[in-house]
Amino acid sequence: xxxxxxxxxxxxxxxxxxxxxxxxxxxxxxxxxxxxxxxxxxxxxxxxxxxxxxxxxxxxxxxxxxxxxxxxxxxxxxxxxxxxxxxxxxxxxxxxxxxxxxxxxxxxxxxxxxxxxxxxxxxxxxxxxxxxxxxxxxxxxxxxxxxxxxxxxxxxxxxxxxxxxxxxxxxxxxxxxxxxxxxxxxxxxxxxxxxxxxxxxxxxxxxxxxxxxxxxxxxxxxxxxxxxxxxxxxxxxxxxxxxxxxxxxxxxxxxxxxxxxxxxxxxxxxxxxxxxxxxxxxxxxxxxxxxxxxxxxxxxxxxxxxxx
Amino acid sequence: xxxxxxxxxxxxxxxxxxxxxxxxxxxxxxxxxxxxxxxxxxxxxxxxxxxxxxxxxxxxxxxxxxxxxxxxxxxxxxxxxxxxxxxxxxxxxxxxxxxxxxxxxxxxxxxxxxxxxxxxxxxxxxxxxxxxxxxxxxxxxxxxxxxxxxxxxxxxxxxxxxxxxxxxxxxxxxxxxxxxxxxxxxxxxxxxxxxxxxxxxxxxxxxxxxxxxxxxxxxxxxxxxxxxxxxxxxxxxxxxxxxxxxxxxxxxxxxxxxxxxxxxxxxxxxxxxxxxxxxxxxxxxxxxxxxxxxxxxxxxxxxxxxxxxxxxxxxxxxxxxxxxxxxxxxxxxxxxxxxxxxxxxxxxxxxxxxxxxxxxxxxxxxxxxxxxxxxxxxxxxxxxxxxxxxxxxxxxxxxxxxxxxxxxxxxxxxxxxxxxxxxxxxxxxxxxxxxxxxxxxxxxxxxxxxxxxxxxxxxxxxxxxxxxxxxxxxxxxxxxxxxxxx
Numbered sequence: 001x002x003x004x005x006x007x008x009x010x011x012x013x014x015x016x017x018x019x020x021x022x023x024x025x026x027x028x029x030x031x032x033x034x035x036x037x038x039x040x041x042x043x044x045x046x047x048x049x050x051x052x053x054x055x056x057x058x059x060x061x062x063x064x065x066x067x068x069x070x071x072x073x074x075x076x077x078x079x080x081x082x083x084x085x086x087x088x089x090x091x092x093x094x095x096x097x098x099x100x101x102x103x104x105x106x107x108x109x110x111x112x113x114x115x116x117x118x119x120x121x122x123x124x125x126x127x128x129x130x131x132x133x134x135x136x137x138x139x140x141x142x143x144x145x146x147x148x149x150x151x152x153x154x155x156x157x158x159x160x161x162x163x164x165x166x167x168x169x170x171x172x173x174x175x176x177x178x179x180x181x182x183x184x185x186x187x188x189x190x191x192x193x194x195x196x197x198x199x200x201x202x203x204x205x206x207x208x209x210x211x212x213x214x215x216x217x218x219x220x221x222x223x224x225x226x227x228x229x230x231x232x233x234x235x236x237x238x239x240x241x242x243x244x245x246x247x248x249x250x251x252x253x254x255x256x257x258x259x260x261x262x263x264x265x266x267x268x269x270x271x272x273x274x275x276x277x278x279x280x281x282x283x284x285x286x287x288x289x290x291x292x293x294x295x296x297x298x299x300x301x302x303x304x305x306x307x308x
Numbered sequence: 309x310x311x312x313x314x315x316x317x318x319x320x321x322x323x324x325x326x327x328x329x330x331x332x333x334x335x336x337x338x339x340x341x342x343x344x345x346x347x348x349x350x351x352x353x354x355x356x357x358x359x360x361x362x363x364x365x366x367x368x369x370x371x372x373x374x375x376x377x378x379x380x381x382x383x384x385x386x387x388x389x390x391x392x393x394x395x396x397x398x399x400x401x402x403x404x405x406x407x408x409x410x411x412x413x414x415x416x417x418x419x420x421x422x423x424x425x426x427x428x429x430x431x432x433x434x435x436x437x438x439x440x441x442x443x444x445x446x447x448x449x450x451x452x453x454x455x456x457x458x459x460x461x462x463x464x465x466x467x468x469x470x471x472x473x474x475x476x477x478x479x480x481x482x483x484x485x486x487x488x489x490x491x492x493x494x495x496x497x498x499x500x501x502x503x504x505x506x507x508x509x510x511x512x513x514x515x516x517x518x519x520x521x522x523x524x525x526x527x528x529x530x531x532x533x534x535x536x537x538x539x540x541x542x543x544x545x546x547x548x549x550x551x552x553x554x555x556x557x558x559x560x561x562x563x564x565x566x567x568x569x570x571x572x573x574x575x576x577x578x579x580x581x582x583x584x585x586x587x588x589x590x591x592x593x594x595x596x597x598x599x600x601x602x603x604x605x606x607x608x609x610x611x612x613x614x615x616x617x618x619x620x621x622x623x624x625x626x627x628x629x630x631x632x633x634x635x636x637x638x639x640x641x642x643x644x645x646x647x648x649x650x651x652x653x654x655x656x657x658x659x660x661x662x663x664x665x666x667x668x669x670x671x672x673x674x675x676x677x678x679x680x681x682x683x684x685x686x687x688x689x690x691x692x693x694x695x696x697x698x699x700x701x702x703x704x705x706x707x708x709x710x711x712x713x714x715x716x717x718x719x720x721x722x723x724x725x726x727x728x729x730x731x732x733x734x735x736x737x738x739x740x741x742x743x744x745x746x747x748x749x750x751x752x753x754x755x756x757x758x759x760x761x762x763x764x765x766x767x768x769x770x771x772x773x774x775x776x777x778x779x780x781x782x783x784x785x786x787x788x789x790x791x792x793x794x
Binding site for chain 2: 019020021022024025026028029035036037038039040041042043045046049228235259263264268271
């Protein structure tokens with residue numbers, strides 16, 4: 001059921017002829033989303049939706065099959081004492097961990113996403129990146145989270161970045177491609193918009209803010225800017241692109257603010273894990289805590305929520 | 309060109325109602341006049357009702373002051389001026405003004421809720437804009453009270469005496485603050501008349517002024533209708549008239565004070581241009597258009613009610629604007645998620661609807677998003693008129709509602725000419741990524757306030773006021789102090 005896009009046209013400069021972004025205006029717009037008051041039923045609905053959109057993530061040098069196995073169990077057993085909760089959308093791991101995760105998750109419905117292209121820096125030759133991606137796909141990854149060459153982008157070599165994304169897209173096959181812009185290194189919202197447009201034109205199924213290794217990561221300003229790029233592309237072509245803010249979203253409140261933003265910028269069609277994801281490692285437990293609070297009226301200590 | 313996309317059926321995620329509580333506010337059933345530090349009954353014995361425009365329910369009864377009451381208030385103000393306030397050192401006056409500001413801040417929530425109930429404006433705006441800004445005006449001018457000789461070097465600092473102040477219904481508390489704070493800081497005493505549809509926050513302010521222990525007579529609040537205002541304007545012992553309101557009434561006031569020694573400042577209507585160039589940050593500009601015209605239901609004298617869009621991007625801007633309007637929530641102003649609240653009064657709704665009819669008759673293309681509007685109360689959906697000409701009535705006259713006219717332009721010179729081609733000159737907005745163009749336009753647009761890449765931003769330190777039929781005199785900043793000094 002997951003849709004992947006067919007590979008797209010050749011690079012042209014119009015693709016990066018992006019509209020100007022006024023940072024102050026973006027900050028104001030984002031502040032408006034944050035004043036939305038989400039209460040009662042809509043809060044509970046939003047929290048459950050957030051859970052189902054999480055890409056539970058472990059991306060560390062010290063990752064082992066054991067660690068990944070435990071996280072995968074958590075992915076589809078978020079809180080077994082409370083029935084009726086969704087599973088997370090996916091787990092996100094390094095290519096070397098894909099096979100273990102795949103085996104663990106089998107028919108759970110939880111997808112396996114693999115980072116690739118010499119994540120997180122992307123500083124490797126093209127064939128290494130292709131090999132890295134092909135390996136992950138062969139191991140069974142349902143989704144590929146690639147990083148763009150930020151150095152090339154900042155040097156103005158847009159066609160290089162375009163070709164890079166397009167060739168990775170080609171080896172993805174049926175795996176959906178998420179393109180990580182690493183917005184913390186792009187520095188300006190103008191750059192974020194330009195990189196979003198470039199990635200979308202080059203064939204991204206999703207655009208993603210960050211690796212989680214660089215600060216700032218998924219600020220609402222950055223996510224808003226990327227959502228506007230998705231919106232403009234949809235208005236022009238009717239093609240939907242997914243969005244994944246990753247890094248720094250660790251509280252329910254922030255997750256709900258993000259959902260408000262998605263709803264008001266893109267509409268309800270994007271409010272599901274087919275089109276929107278949170279890349280996060282600690283968000284799930286905070287959301288669980290809030291869900292249980294809204295059902296029982298009592299906050300429980302973090303000791304009541306498993307850490308995997 | 310946008311491709312037609314089939315509507316995808318998805319379950320929608322709606323915000324549950326999130327009403328601000330009204331349990332913490334205290335409203336009396338009946339309010340008298342606040343004169344000489346006491347609550348006094350009106351000479352006429354008459355009271356009028358003030359209603360909540362969101363549901364047409366009566367909130368309270370308010371005294372209808374007449375010429376005799378105004379005379380009492382002016383006498384009290386004169387006595388307070390002569391005996392106490394004009395002699396008090398600035399540093400002492402400042403203490404009182406600071407105290408008012410702090411008490412207002414402490415009761416900010418109550419003020420916000422009452423403002424929303426009485427005026428129909430959204431709780432989001434009264435909570436985040438009106439009340440904090442009103443407090444800031446008191447804080448700002450309190451700071452100047454003992455530094456006036458530094459504000460105006462080489463000038464003899466002399467207050468005027470008794471100021472008669474008449475304020476409108478669009479920002480009831482904020483306008484009271486704009487008027488009272490600089491008058492007190494410069495050593496004047498005040499007789500203030502709030503608008504008849506929105507007197508409650510000014511009366512709550514009187515309670516705070518009382519609590520702050522301000523000497524009796526320094527601030528007097530006389531509620532009533534136009535005749536009460538006329539009695540203030542005509543009173544022989546008033547030294548200064550400060551008025552914010554319609555251009556029509558402003559003209560009457562100017563006639564009435566002609567040949568008298570009264571000083572006057574008038575802050576009147578507007579039909580301000582909001583100009584979008586093709587290199588503008590387009591999404592932020594769309595947001596600015598929305599804030600420019602739909603802020604406070606368009607009941608804003610400086611509202612960006614005439615939109616000028618460069619022709620090569622007009623189609624895209626209008627598309628984006630329509631999409632954005634579809635996400636605006638119209639409804640109960642007390643709901644924290646409401647973006648557009650109630651129209652202030654039945655009369656104002658009738659005026660807005662009159663102009664909407666005129667617009668349709670003039671052949672402009674109208675757009676209103678689908679929105680559910682409460683069955684009771686006064687509401688108007690956000691409205692656009694496309695293909696409007698400079699000669700259309702709806703592009704010339706102030707509507708004072710959520711109605712935007714859209715015109716296109718091709719060159720910089722053309723848009724400057726059209727933006728200035730109006731009897732008004734209160735505000736303008738310029739949206740472009742080019743700094744040099746901003747400066748070019750700000751020097752050529754004849755408007756008192758010009759915003760670049762933003763709209764409807766207010767600050768106590770920044771002067772505000774108009775050209776031509778938008779009035780004269782400035783409020784806010786140093787200019788605002790100067791208007792209360794000889």
